[in-house]
Amino acid sequence: xxxxxLSVFLVLLSSSLSANIPGSLVxxxxxxxxxxxxxxxxxxxxxxxxxxxxxxxxxxxxxLVFVQAFFRHGDRTPLxxxxxxxxxxxxxxxxxxxxxxxxxxxxxISNSTLDFNYVTSNTSMCKPGELTQIGAEYSMTLGKAxxxxxxxxxxxxDSDFKSQKQLKVRSTYIDRTQETARYFxxxxxxxxxxxxxxxxxxxxxxxxxxxxLTNAGLCPKITPVSNxxxxxxxxxxxxxxxxxxxxxxxxxxDSYTPNNTDLTTSRQYQSDLLQTxxxxxxxxxxxxxxxxxxxxxxxxxxxxxQFEVKYRRRDSQFSPELDRITAGLLFAQVLQDLNTxxxxxxxxxxxxxxxxxAHDDTMSTILAGLHADDFNML
Ligand SMILES: *[C@@H]1O[C@H](CO)[C@@H](O)[C@H](O)[C@H]1NC(C)=O
Ligand SMILES: *[C@@H]1O[C@H](CO)[C@@H](O)[C@H](O)[C@H]1NC(C)=O
Ligand SMILES: *[C@@H]1O[C@H](CO)[C@@H](O)[C@H](O)[C@H]1NC(C)=O
Ligand SMILES: *[C@@H]1O[C@H](CO)[C@@H](O)[C@H](O)[C@H]1NC(C)=O
Ligand SMILES: *[C@@H]1O[C@H](CO)[C@@H](O)[C@H](O)[C@H]1NC(C)=O
Ligand SMILES: *[C@@H]1O[C@H](CO)[C@@H](O)[C@H](O)[C@H]1NC(C)=O
Ligand SMILES: *[C@@H]1O[C@H](CO)[C@@H](O)[C@H](O)[C@H]1NC(C)=O
Ligand SMILES: *[C@@H]1O[C@H](CO)[C@@H](O)[C@H](O)[C@H]1NC(C)=O
Numbered sequence: 001x002x003x004x005x006l007s008v009f010l011v012l013l014s015s016s017l018s019a020n021i022p023g024s025l026v027x028x029x030x031x032x033x034x035x036x037x038x039x040x041x042x043x044x045x046x047x048x049x050x051x052x053x054x055x056x057x058x059x060x061x062x063x064l065v066f067v068q069a070f071f072r073h074g075d076r077t078p079l080x081x082x083x084x085x086x087x088x089x090x091x092x093x094x095x096x097x098x099x100x101x102x103x104x105x106x107x108x109i110s111n112s113t114l115d116f117n118y119v120t121s122n123t124s125m126c127k128p129g130e131l132t133q134i135g136a137e138y139s140m141t142l143g144k145a146x147x148x149x150x151x152x153x154x155x156x157x158d159s160d161f162k163s164q165k166q167l168k169v170r171s172t173y174i175d176r177t178q179e180t181a182r183y184f185x186x187x188x189x190x191x192x193x194x195x196x197x198x199x200x201x202x203x204x205x206x207x208x209x210x211x212x213l214t215n216a217g218l219c220p221k222i223t224p225v226s227n228x229x230x231x232x233x234x235x236x237x238x239x240x241x242x243x244x245x246x247x248x249x250x251x252x253x254d255s256y257t258p259n260n261t262d263l264t265t266s267r268q269y270q271s272d273l274l275q276t277x278x279x280x281x282x283x284x285x286x287x288x289x290x291x292x293x294x295x296x297x298x299x300x301x302x303x304x305x306q307f308e309v310k311y312r313r314r315d316s317q318f319s320p321e322l323d324r325i326t327a328g329l330l331f332a333q334v335l336q337d338l339n340t341x342x343x344x345x346x347x348x349x350x351x352x353x354x355x356x357x358a359h360d361d362t363m364s365t366i367l368a369g370l371h372a373d374d375f376n377m378l
Pocket of ligand 8: 300306307
């Protein structure tokens with residue numbers, strides 16, 4: 001099936017025609033006109049399109065035998081929130097979902113941290129980067145969309161949830177991906193009186209070996225290669241554009257100093273500051289000089305981050321090296337899971353779906369690694 005923005009379903013098919021097995025990588029990118037693709041397929045930063053069962057087409061002469069599903073966590077609060085703005089972000093009380101949310105058990109793969117039963121936050125005031133109520137609802141809807149394809153349409157997964165045996169669920173060590181996985185599972189297998197006690201284990205790597213995030217601690221080459229990309233004339237020209245807007249937005253962060261490289265080498269946080277408010281219909285902020293952000297600033301910063309992702313990961317001369325040490329590490333694990341699935345094809349109790357609840361960063365890594373076109377890189 002086609003992947004929707006911010007979710008990718010990779011499928012393993014057992015084909016009766018070996019010539020049909022896709023094996024060659026497309027070497028030339030199909031870079032179509034981005035603006036017309038956005039108009040044609042629709043694109044909304046705040047809410048990604050959902051997979052649609054009515055548009056599902058099977059691969060000819062093939063049987064579906066294994067699915068690897070990757071998605072970004074649901075809507076979250078800004079990554080950086082000024083102390084004075086904390087009361088604004090009161091959209092994280094998720095106790096209203098307690099009766100429909102599956103019990104989950106979150107565990108570190110190394111067993112080095114204490115395992116725990118996941119309890120939803122019951123305070124309204126959000127932490128920076130926390131899954132919001134909108135994000136919880138969206139993740140449940142995404143799970144329902146997956147149910148309509150893999151259970152209702154294809155009868156690929158069991159329709160009743162009696163145990164976790166068909167599912168393997170991976171998140172990162174960051175709370176919002178664990179919560180997102182929980183709500184996705186709650187949509188895939190809605191709570192019933194019979195299955196409400198069945199707990200699902202979500203596992204994650206510790207931060208030191210996490211491959212679903214660009215992990216400079218895990219691979220020391222990531223920092224120098226990223227710095228080479230930042231130093232290119234094209235990227236420096238990009239950073240130097242619109243200095244007045246940048247200055248105005250930078251003065252909105254408690255943590256701003258002229259040497260804060262998070263703010264000086266990327267527009268990610270500036271865009272995040274504005275887009276999170278756009279998605280929640282909150283007024284755009286003003287800085288301490290009384291200069292306020294405008295809707296066109298928000299559009300500019302969003303456009304900037306889209307350029308940044310494509311340039312850093314796909315289009316610069318150093319991108320192939322960055323992909324090798326980011327996507328390469330993750331793909332090695334994905335391939336290992338695929339080989340495990342192939343080795344257990346004859347078993348009746350085999351895992352049929354691997355679920356990866358991840359970040360924008362992960363999706364960019366995967367899509368750049370697969371040489372996605374401009375629209376699919378969004
Ligand atoms: C972690 O603990 C579980 C359950 O106790 C066990 O099955 C698993 O093998 C352990 N994993 C590691 C890496 O030690
Ligand atoms: C919120 O959760 C905490 C810890 O789980 C619990 O101690 C507290 O009583 C809860 N508060 C409310 C209002 O439910
Ligand atoms: C969270 O929502 C629940 C249910 O709507 C409500 O009872 C509770 O008081 C809320 N908690 C806070 C801290 O607002
Ligand atoms: C679920 O667990 C609760 C408490 O542990 C228990 O009282 C109840 O009978 C269980 N329900 C089912 C259907 O197993
Ligand atoms: C940027 O600000 C400077 C100084 O405040 C001003 O002179 C200049 O015209 C501004 N540039 C734009 C493009 O608004
Ligand atoms: C960055 O700037 C702040 C204040 O302007 C200063 O205290 C800090 O030492 C600087 N840090 C570095 C790494 O230069
Ligand atoms: C914190 O952010 C708000 C807008 O989000 C802004 O009005 C305020 O000036 C900022 N505070 C500081 C100390 O930068
Ligand atoms: C968006 O960014 C691209 C570079 O990726 C640039 O060519 C274009 O002019 C920008 N559009 C707007 C409206 O800023």
